[in-house]
Amino acid sequence: MDACIKELYRIGIVPVVALDDAADALPLGAALKKGGVSAIEVTFRTAAAADAIRLLTREMPELLVGAGTVLTKEQADAAIEAGAKFIVSPGFQPELVSYVLSKGVPMCPGTATPGEMEQAMALGLSAVKFFPAEQNGGAPMLKALSAPYRDLLFMPTGGVKLENLRTYLALDQVFACGGTWLATKDDIKAKAFDKITARTREAVKTMLNFRIKHVGINSKDEAEAKKTATLLCSIFDFDYNDTELSVFTGSAVEVMKFMGRGSLGHVAIGADNVDRAEYYLRQRGFSFDESTRRVDASGRTTFLYLKDEIGGFAFHLTKN
DSSP states (O other), X not given: OOHHHHHHHHHOEEEEEOOSOGXXXXXXXXXXXXXXXXXXXEETTSTTHHHHHHHHHHHOTTXXXXXXXXXXXXXXXXXXXXXXXXEEOSSOOHHHHHHHHHTTOOEXXXXXXHHHXXXXXXTTOSXXXXXXXXXXXXXXXXXXXXXXXXXXXXXXXXXXXXXXXXXXXXXXTBOOEEESSXXXXXXXXXXXXXXXXXXXXXXXXXXXXXEEEEEEEOOSSHHHHHHHHXXXXXXXXXXXXXXXXXXXETTTEEEESSOOSSSSEEEEEEESOHHHHHHHHHHTTOOEEEEEEEEOTTSOEEEEEESSOBTTEEEEEEEX
16 A cells, blocks of 8 residues: 555545635644644645645645645646645546656546546556545445455545545545545635534544443453353343453453453453554554554454553453
């Protein structure tokens, strides 16, 4: 996976914005960053695009800034000169794709059909935009297209909003979703940056979808664990499930057969995507115990402990 695409995968959401005035670029970038998203696609739908990209890349290097609606080589040159880290187009132009790639910049062209996707793959691309997503069948269509193109990653854009965000991101080959709903042109014009921050924060919360999966209780030995689990099951009518290392009482409480992690025990927090959960928690200042990381066959993290205890409990992330 290309380094830029990998970063976008961790971020998960790419706000797609049109700026009439480059002076709005920095307060917009700050609003998105405050809301938790550190990527932005500035579209070449206005004359201010190149100046806005230049300001953002110079003043906010922590943001991953791309250029969208790039239709010509001249626009690509302007975007790259301004500092854009990736280029996005609404459609598939083989000549434009080849030109951008020759400049050493990642390109994510818009595709809607198997023929366009195969042409993109023939040019060496591993990631494309699916556009317009909802008008082309939405998540069900993208799921069908993913089956024959298992090595191709997608960024659905067009009609993506809070209500269907998780449906798209649940597809394994979707590396990120692009959307205009986070920072609308009207909100930018009205300088409603607090509203943009709130909407962005809501989108991140929805995407991560944190859930308490279970609480783990430490025991000095197997006998104590079974005694505790039996008591819990008798009180709350939980199902008793004896495993090698612990006894689950229903799905809510895991009684360890030894003194496990955490002074008192552990808490399992589910997330729709553990890699994204890790990324956002690191942005909030948390660190992780690398020795506990588990990954699946595709290299995506499925299990990871936070480094420090909270209230006497160790916390680990796990996939919902």
